[in-house]
Amino acid sequence: MGWSVSHLAIGLGLLLALWLGLWLAAVLLIRVLPEGAARSAISLLPSTLTLFQRLIRSRAVPRRARDSAAGIPLCRVTRHHHS
Numbered sequence: 001m002g003w004s005v006s007h008l009a010i011g012l013g014l015l016l017a018l019w020l021g022l023w024l025a026a027v028l029l030i031r032v033l034p035e036g037a038a039r040s041a042i043s044l045l046p047s048t049l050t051l052f053q054r055l056i057r058s059r060a061v062p063r064r065a066r067d068s069a070a071g072i073p074l075c076r077v078t079r080h081h082h083s
């Protein structure tokens with residue numbers, strides 16, 4: 001049985017809700033936790049997102065590295081020439 005458009009939409013919606021929930025939890029924890037290792041670790045998440053966004057946009061970074069940072073699989077079709 002193949003995936004239908006509605007199944008994909010539901011899956012993407014659930015993934016987005018989970019992602020947003022994790023970010024909301026991280027933001028709330030950053031505000032609630034006292035200074036220390038736990039707060040520093042949680043505040044690393046937004047910094048990491050910013051780093052990856054800048055790497056993906058930078059033309060100084062090779063395309064393969066940008067694709068990898070964006071999570072795009074590096075599938076290339078190779079044509080074999082038969083002699």
